[in-house]
Amino acid sequence: DGGITQSPKYLFRKEGQNVTLSCEQNLNHDAMYWYRQDPGQGLRLIYYSQIVNDFQKGDIAEGYSVSREKKESFPLTVTSAQKNPTAFYLCATQDRGYSNYGYTFGSGTRLTVV
Amino acid sequence: GESVGLHLPTLSVQEGDNSIINCAYSNSASDYFIWYKQESGKGPQFIIDIRSNMDKRQGQRVTVLLNKTVKHLSLQIAATQPGDSAVYFCAEPKGGKLIFGQGTELSVKP
Numbered sequence: 001d002g003g004i005t006q007s008p009k010y011l012f013r014k015e016g017q018n019v020t021l022s023c024e025q026n027l028n029h030d031a032m033y034w035y036r037q038d039p040g041q042g043l044r045l046i047y048y049s050q051i052v053n054d055f056q057k058g059d060i061a062e063g064y065s066v067s068r069e070k071k072e073s074f075p076l077t078v079t080s081a082q083k084n085p086t087a088f089y090l091c092a093t094q095d096r097g098y099s100n101y102g103y104t105f106g107s108g109t110r111l112t113v114v
Numbered sequence: 115g116e117s118v119g120l121h122l123p124t125l126s127v128q129e130g131d132n133s134i135i136n137c138a139y140s141n142s143a144s145d146y147f148i149w150y151k152q153e154s155g156k157g158p159q160f161i162i163d164i165r166s167n168m169d170k171r172q173g174q175r176v177t178v179l180l181n182k183t184v185k186h187l188s189l190q191i192a193a194t195q196p197g198d199s200a201v202y203f204c205a206e207p208k209g210g211k212l213i214f215g216q217g218t219e220l221s222v223k224p
Contacts, residue, residue: 004157031210033211033212035214040123040216040217040219041216041217042203042214042215042216042217043158043203043214044214045211045212045213048210048211050210058211090157090158092157092212103148103160103212105157105158105159106157107155107156107157108155108156108157110155
């Protein structure tokens with residue numbers, strides 16, 4: 001969606017496993033974000049990165065890790081420390097030059113623990 | 115914590131009627147709000163935004179009203195169509211992040 005590719009669309013994880021969700025963008029946006037969405041809930045911020053090689057924790061970072069080695073990529077790893085990882089994960093980018101804060105969202109990855 | 119919140123989790127309207135989705139915020143210094151539409155299984159899409167120096171802003175079939183006195187904003191959808199069925203969020207940029215409300219699920223009855 002809008003130059004953001006999230007993969008896979010559906011992901012199943014066994015308890016105790018780490019899994020990595022991919023987010024790639026070709027929008028040349030500096031900032032990238034990871035949100036978690038539970039059924040009937042709003043979006044909660046996990047991690048965000050304003051520039052390459054730098055990232056900050058959001059409101060619910062525990063049990064997650066990220067890296068930002070390239071401008072185009074911001075992968076999210078859900079570790080075994082995340083006790084309730086089943087959720088819909090959304091990646092977003094931001095171009096600060098736009099008046100609507102230029103947020104663009106990917107189409108999401110639905111993670112299920114089996 | 116959150117600084118924006120929606121009043122009702124669900125809203126059901128008849129096709130062709132107008133829909134009104136409400137949102138309240140807590141910080142009187144908030145100066146910018148965004149409405150998003152999220153269809154099932156997809157990411158949120160930008161609908162319309164409004165700055166605090168405005169009371170009203172209109173888009174195509176949508177209007178956002180901002181009442182700074184009571185810290186309330188609303189999204190009005192005219193002549194609601196089945197394709198408008200989705201979850202609607204108000205959001206506010208804060209500290210370089212985007213803070214979302216809980217969302218209201220709009221259902222359109224044919």
